[in-house]
Structure formats: structure tokens, C-alpha cells
Amino acid sequence: MDYKRDLRESILPFWLKNAMDYKNGGIFTQLDEKGVIYGREKSVWFQGRALWTFSKAYNLIDPDPEYLKAAEAIYSFLPKCTDADGRMYFTVTEDGRELQKRRYYFSETFAAIGCAEYYKATGNREALMAAEKYFDVAYECYTGVRQTQPKINPENAPLKALSPVMIMLSTAQTMRSICKENQSKYNRIASVCLDEILHGGFLTERGLLESVSTDGETVDSPTGRIVNPGHSLEAAWFILLEGILSHNEKAISAGKRIIDITLPMGWDEKNGGILAFRDINGQPPVQLEWDMKLWWPQCEAMIALRLAHLLFDEKTYAAKYEALKQYCKTHFVDAQNGEWYGYLHYDNTPSTTLKGNIFKGPFHIPRLYMIMSVLDEDGCIERYAQ
Amino acid sequence: MDYKRDLRESILPFWLKNAMDYKNGGIFTQLDEKGVIYGREKSVWFQGRALWTFSKAYNLIDPDPEYLKAAEAIYSFLPKCTDADGRMYFTVTEDGRELQKRRYYFSETFAAIGCAEYYKATGNREALMAAEKYFDVAYECYTGVRQTQPKINPENAPLKALSPVMIMLSTAQTMRSICKENQSKYNRIASVCLDEILHGGFLTERGLLESVSTDGETVDSPTGRIVNPGHSLEAAWFILLEGILSHNEKAISAGKRIIDITLPMGWDEKNGGILAFRDINGQPPVQLEWDMKLWWPQCEAMIALRLAHLLFDEKTYAAKYEALKQYCKTHFVDAQNGEWYGYLHYDNTPSTTLKGNIFKGPFHIPRLYMIMSVLDEDGCIERYAQ
Numbered sequence: 174m175d176y177k178r179d180l181r182e183s184i185l186p187f188w189l190k191n192a193m194d195y196k197n198g199g200i201f202t203q204l205d206e207k208g209v210i211y212g213r214e215k216s217v218w219f220q221g222r223a224l225w226t227f228s229k230a231y232n233l234i235d236p237d238p239e240y241l242k243a244a245e246a247i248y249s250f251l252p253k254c255t256d257a258d259g260r261m262y263f264t265v266t267e268d269g270r271e272l273q274k275r276r277y278y279f280s281e282t283f284a285a286i287g288c289a290e291y292y293k294a295t296g297n298r299e300a301l302m303a304a305e306k307y308f309d310v311a312y313e314c315y316t317g318v319r320q321t322q323p324k325i326n327p328e329n330a331p332l333k334a335l336s337p338v339m340i341m342l343s344t345a346q347t348m349r350s351i352c353k354e355n356q357s358k359y360n361r362i363a364s365v366c367l368d369e370i371l372h373g374g375f376l377t378e379r380g381l382l383e384s385v386s387t388d389g390e391t392v393d394s395p396t397g398r399i400v401n402p403g404h405s406l407e408a409a410w411f412i413l414l415e416g417i418l419s420h421n422e423k424a425i426s427a428g429k430r431i432i433d434i435t436l437p438m439g440w441d442e443k444n445g446g447i448l449a450f451r452d453i454n455g456q457p458p459v460q461l462e463w464d465m466k467l468w469w470p471q472c473e474a475m476i477a478l479r480l481a482h483l484l485f486d487e488k489t490y491a492a493k494y495e496a497l498k499q500y501c502k503t504h505f506v507d508a509q510n511g512e513w514y515g516y517l518h519y520d521n522t523p524s525t526t527l528k529g530n531i532f533k534g535p536f537h538i539p540r541l542y543m544i545m546s547v548l549d550e551d552g553c554i555e556r557y558a559q
Numbered sequence: 560m561d562y563k564r565d566l567r568e569s570i571l572p573f574w575l576k577n578a579m580d581y582k583n584g585g586i587f588t589q590l591d592e593k594g595v596i597y598g599r600e601k602s603v604w605f606q607g608r609a610l611w612t613f614s615k616a617y618n619l620i621d622p623d624p625e626y627l628k629a630a631e632a633i634y635s636f637l638p639k640c641t642d643a644d645g646r647m648y649f650t651v652t653e654d655g656r657e658l659q660k661r662r663y664y665f666s667e668t669f670a671a672i673g674c675a676e677y678y679k680a681t682g683n684r685e686a687l688m689a690a691e692k693y694f695d696v697a698y699e700c701y702t703g704v705r706q707t708q709p710k711i712n713p714e715n716a717p718l719k720a721l722s723p724v725m726i727m728l729s730t731a732q733t734m735r736s737i738c739k740e741n742q743s744k745y746n747r748i749a750s751v752c753l754d755e756i757l758h759g760g761f762l763t764e765r766g767l768l769e770s771v772s773t774d775g776e777t778v779d780s781p782t783g784r785i786v787n788p789g790h791s792l793e794a795a796w797f798i799l800l801e802g803i804l805s806h807n808e809k810a811i812s813a814g815k816r817i818i819d820i821t822l823p824m825g826w827d828e829k830n831g832g833i834l835a836f837r838d839i840n841g842q843p844p845v846q847l848e849w850d851m852k853l854w855w856p857q858c859e860a861m862i863a864l865r866l867a868h869l870l871f872d873e874k875t876y877a878a879k880y881e882a883l884k885q886y887c888k889t890h891f892v893d894a895q896n897g898e899w900y901g902y903l904h905y906d907n908t909p910s911t912t913l914k915g916n917i918f919k920g921p922f923h924i925p926r927l928y929m930i931m932s933v934l935d936e937d938g939c940i941e942r943y944a945q
Contacts (some may be wrong), residue, residue, distance in 0.1 A: 329657055373786045459916050462848070524849075
């Protein structure tokens with residue numbers, strides 16, 4: 174794969190050509206194999222994520238005015254995705270009326286990085302302020318200053334989850350690189366999140382757990398035993414990046430350790446690819462898609478393996494990276510119509526031919542291609558993270 | 560399959576032996592291939608459903624004291640699954656403390672039929688009162704007298720769903736057969752629900768839709784285009800049963816019509832079995848499990864086909880019933896350890912070996928086996944429905 178060429182000629186054009194809504198603003202993501210829209214409900218996650226993707230591509234890869242035009246259309250749609258309390262919806266109608274508002278605050282974190290990168294592309298101070306506001310709302314939810322309705326009664330199942338910590342780390346990393354006036358704030362938050370991932374109980378000898386008790390103990394339940402290998406490997410490269418940027422050798426070792434414990438359980442020895450879920454005791458995962466191959470864990474694993482190969486002189490990382498790259502090229506990439514398929518059966522046949530839905534849009538794949546473009550050119554992840 | 564023998568020697572013993580909690584009361588459902596408990600969180604759906612199953616088996620198949628003992632243990636656990644407002648939880652801890660409370664009221668409908676059948680087994684008037692109370696709570700949610708938080712903003716996506724209507728019809732049928740003092744009430748509700756399924760917009764030429772607009776129009780969206788063939792065929796046999804019991808020829812024709820439009824889209828021509836989801840336009844269903852074979856749609860399809868075969872002199876129903884019975888025997892039944900697997904890949908290999916989870920426990924399979932026991936003996940569904 175020629176990442177830079179494919180990003181510019183296949184991946185980004187697939188969305189630019191088929192998904193943009195220049196009438197209402199925003200972007201559609203429910204696109205079929207050929208890019209035809211099969212659903213007009215909009216994912217709020219993907220307003221922020223696509224804003225980030227087009228702005229980042231403009232800043233890092235190619236100052237193509239079409240990227241900026243798309244970013245502008247999405248940026249203009251964000252106020253409609255935002256409720257009066259500053260929190261965002263999860264889905265909206267094509268013209269931006271609320272469909273679903275959830276307890277989670279991923280919409281806000283993605284809007285924060287989208288606005289930040291858009292500010293970098295345009296110098297628009299209003300976008301910078303929006304980025305900081307969305308970040309603060311998300312962080313208030315994360316710390317509990319803003320209370321969100323818990324899904325499970327916390328008195329009777331006092332659990333904490335990995336995903337909010339991971340996303341706050343990654344979001345703080347992006348904010349730090351752009352919002353220069355508040356660097357110490359984002360540095361501190363990144364540091365706190367890093368510490369929580371490494372010392373909050375999630376990191377065990379058998380895997381980086383998705384959920385542990387609020388006091389950091391492993392819980393022997395289906396939820397407590399679950400590892401999401403794609404998440405683990407994504408966290409690993411966030412941590413490696415943090416180690417590189419903050420010259421923290423311990424973080425770099427921890428990131429390596431996470432890769433080393435995740436690969437044996439996450440890699441499908443029989444058919445290849447990274448599995449969706451594993452139970453650390455080998456008991457049946459309750460997620461029906463547990464043995465499917467989803468697109469995004471492959472992307473995150475490729476980044477983790479490539480970074481590990483650059484940092485550590487171990488052939489196994491290069492070999493696994495090459496194997497996974499070949500696997501994705503063979504099974505996920507749709508060279509004819511552009512983009513990747515999203516969901517393969519256990520045996521690598523496509524389970525569905527859709528290219529996008531509420532959870533799949535222009536994010537993990539363009540991020541992979543952008544990082545790989547940079548690493549293939551000079552091996553300098555700092556240039557990506559600026 | 561010898562349904563009556565298998566019910567008594569394989570299906571019910573699997574749960575009686577492995578799942579009963581005689582310490583706290585109630586039943587576990589998270590059981591692995593061999594019946595080992597892998598999760599101790601309890602499904603409230605399955606407290607009501609298993610109470611129904613063991614009581615019904617006691618009343619209809621065999622007055623085995625072990626069935627009654629299990630039913631008693633589950634009945635005694637129901638108050639712990641019930642919140643102060645009369646609504647039930649979705650999941651609880653093994654000792655009956657709230658984990659999750661949801662907007663849906665299926666827990667209440669299952670508790671209603673469980674308590675009703677338990678009353679029939681024991682003559683315990685308190686159980687009859689509990690049955691009527693749970694029914695009333697569910698029906699108040701159904702009619703909107705009790706407001707539950709909608710998932711999607713109804714102003715911007717005014718949709719109504721098939722599943723609450725189906726479940727209220729089936730629940731009213733059971734209540735009517737047992738709560739003799741309120742037969743006219745349950746008759747009226749069954750009649751209203753039947754009318755809503757047949758004339759509320761769900762029944763189209765292309766399938767029985769899972770969701771339509773509140774004014775009964777087909778909505779061209781992923782949600783609006785979805786058919787769940789297992790649901791459709793389950794609704795079909797509820798409707799056939801209602802037609803038989805109320806001597807309603809139009810209902811019988813409508814039940815037949817639903818089977819006839821559902822089978823061509825629901826049957827997997829290549830690998831056999833009933834698929835989990837289809838989009839009526841052939842666009843990609845967004846449900847990841849769309850092409851998996853779940854256990855319960857096969858059960859509901861077998862009942863619908865067997866009833867259709869008895870009612871209508873068409874060889875195709877008998878042929879499809881026999882094919883599906885053989886399919887289930889080959890791919891779902893675990894003759895060695897008892898019970899059925901629950902989830903097969905598209906190609907009929909097991910996706911997981913678990914025998915139970917929050918959604919799979921002793922209900923669809925024992926119900927199938929009980930109905931088939933009756934039909935194989937005398938072809939008289941009225942005897943099952945008494």
C-alpha cells in the first residue's frame with residue numbers, strides 16, 4: 174500500500190464524493206459498497222471525527238482546498254449537534270435535529286479534536302474556543318463534575334471502564350499540540366490519564382482489561398474478563414506516543430508490554446487478523462461479534478506494531494506488521510470502489526459490504542494512512558503529533 | 560426429535576441441574592457448553608420466562624415436583640427484581656440488587672405470564688394478583704399511561720415498533736387463559752393488538768416491518784426497512800393462534816400471509832436456517848449479526864410452519880418444517896451436553912458454545928418442545944393454549 178497516494182486517491186475521495194452534505198452542512202456516513210447513501214441519519218461522532226480527518230489531512234498531507242471546504246461544511250453543522258447544556262447528541266436528522274442523546278461523551282471529545290485541527294488549518298479563533306469548550310464538557314463528564322446517568326447501578330456494580338480514560342489521553346494529546354495557551358492543563362490531564370491506564374488496575378499480566386472495579390480490582394464476570402484487543406493496541410500506541418513526546422521511558426516500556434500481552438490473544442492464529450473480543454479466562458465472550466474482524470482494530474494494531482518496530486529492535490514487530498498489512502490489503506481494501514469493508518466473518522469473508530455506518534466513517538483508516546505516510550517518509554511520529 | 564422425551568430428559572434437566580439458585584432464589588442463565596456458570600448476574604426477563612416454563616411444563620406435560628420446586632424458587636425472587644414504582648429491572652445481582660433498569664417493559668410481561676402459570680400450578684391467589692399487577696404495569700407502559708424515557712426523540716423520528724405489540728398480544732393470550740375473572744379485559748387487549756399488527760402499517764407486501772411511522776407509513780431508513788424474520792414468524796403463529804381461539808378467519812388468513820411473505824426472505828437458501836435480519840430493499844442491514852442463525856428464530860419458525868401445515872393443506876409447509884427440524888437437529892442441538900447452541904455463523908458453525916446468556920435461557924426451546932408435544936399427540940393447539 175502506498176499510504177499517501179491511497180489516502181489522496183481512494184480513501185478521502187470516497188467520502189468527499191459521496192458523503193458530504195453541502196446543503197445542510199455535515200457529513201453522512203451510512204454509505205454502501207459503492208458509496209450510495211442508504212441512511213440519512215447523521216452520526217455526531219463522525220461530525221467531529223471527519224472534521225478532524227479533513228483538517229488534519231489539510232495540515233499534514235496536502236493543503237487541498239477541497240479538504241478545507243469539507244471541513245468548513247462539517248464545522249458549520251456542529252452547533253446543531255449540540256444541546257443547550259453544551260453536551261452533544263449521538264445521532265441527529267440530516268438537517269440537525271436531535272435523534273438520540275446518550276450518557277457517553279465521545280461526541281464531545283471528537284468535536285474537540287475536530288475543532289482544534291480546524292483552527293490550526295484556518296486560524297479561526299472561534300474554532301479554538303469551541304474545541305476548548307467541547308473538551309471541558311467532556312472532561313467534566315469524565316471527572317463527574319457533570320453527572321451523567323449511569324447505565325449500571327454503581328452501588329451494586331462499582332466498575333470503571335478503560336475507554337473514557339484512553340479517549341481523554343488521546344484527546345488531551347491533540348489539544349496540547351494545538352492549544353498552545355493551555356499546554357500545562359493538557360499536559361497534566363494526559364499525565365493523569367496515562368497513570369490511570371497503567372496503574373488503575375486495567376493493566377494485568379493477562380491483558381489490558383476493558384473494565385475493573387472502581388478500586389482497581391479484576392472482576393470475575395463476563396464484563397470484567399473482557400479484553401478488546403483493538404482497544405488495547407490503540408491504547409498501546411497512545412502510550413508509546415506519550416512516552417516519546419514526554420521522554421518517559423516507563424511509558425514506552427509499558428506500551429511495549431501491552432503490545433506483547435495483547436498480540437498472542439488478539440491475533441487469530443487460524444485465519445489471521447485481530448479479533449474483536451477475548452475473555453481472559455477463555456470463557457465465552459457474550460459479544461456476538463467476538464470472533465469477527467472489524468476494520469478499526471486492524472488499523473490500530475498496524476500503528477502499534479509499526480511504532481514498536483521503530484522503537485525496539487525486534488523482528489517480530491516488523492513481521493507481524495507486514496502480515497497484518499497484507500491481510501488488510503487482501504481482505505479489507507476494496508480496490509475497485511475505494512475504502513475498506515468494515516466487518517469480516519471469522520473466516521475473513523465480508524459479513525456486510527457497507528463502507529460506513531454510525532460507527533464507521535472517515536477516521537481510523539485515514540488516521541492510519543496519515544501516520545504511516547509520515548513514518549514511511551522519515552520515521553518521525555513527532556511530526557504527526559505536532 | 561421426540562419432543563416430549565427430549566424436553567424432560569435433556570432440555571429442562573440442563574437448567575434444573577445447573578442454573579437454579581436455591582440459596583438466593585431465582586435462576587442463572589449465563590451457562591457455558593457444559594452448564595458451568597460463567598456469569599452470576601441474573602436476567603430479569605428469565606426470572607419470569609423460566610417461572611412460566613417450569614410452571615407450564617408442570618401444568619401441561621408432567622406434574623414433576625422438581626418443576627414446581629424450581630418455579631417456587633424463582634417466584635420467591637421476583638419481588639427483588641421489582642422496583643418501588645412497580646416496574647422491574649433488566650438485570651440484578653445474584654442476590655437481587657438492581658444492576659440495570661431499562662425503558663422497555665418485557666421484564667414485566669414475562670413476570671406476568673410466569674406468575675399466571677404458577678398460579679395455575681399452585682392455586683396461590685397471591686401469584687394471580689402479582690400476574691395481574693405485572694400485566695397492568697406493562698400495559699400502562701404500552702399505552703403511555705406510564706411514561707418511559709424514549710430512546711430516540713419522538714418529535715424528530717416518530718416511530719412505533721412491532722415488538723411491544725406482539726408481546727402484549729401473546730401476554731394477553733396467556734392471561735386470558737388463566738385469569739378467568741378478567742377474560743373480557745384480556746380479550747379486548749388481544750383484539751386491539753391483533754388489529755394493530757394487521758392494520759397499523761407493519762404488514763406490507765414485502766414483509767412484516769419491525770418499525771413504522773406513528774401514522775403507519777413505511778419509513779425509508781435502515782430502521783424502517785428492517786424485517787426480523789424470527790419475529791415475523793413468531794407474530795404469525797400468535798396470530799394463527801388468535802384466529803383459532805377466537806374463530807377469526809381473517810386472522811388465520813393474515814397469519815398465513817405473514818408466513819408466506821417472510822419465508823422467501825428469511826430462509827437462507829444457501830446454508831439453510833432462518834436469518835436474523837433482512838432489509839426489505841436488499842440494502843445492508845446495520846445489525847452485525849444479520850446473517851447469523853440464532854436459536855430462537857428457528858424455534859418460532861418451526862411452530863409457525865407446523866401450525867400452518869395443520870391448518871392449510873399445502874405440502875410446502877410440511878417440507879419446510881421437516882427441513883428446519885433436521886437443520887436444528889444437525890446444527891443447534893447438543894446431544895452430548897444437552898440444550899441447543901444459541902448462535903451459529905452464517906455457515907452454520909457455532910460462533911460461541913455458550914448455552915445461555917442474558918437473552919438465552921429456558922424459554923423459546925421449551926415452548927417449542929411443549930407445543931410440538933401437544934401437536935404431535937393430537938394436533939390440538941387449543942390444549943396448549945388453555
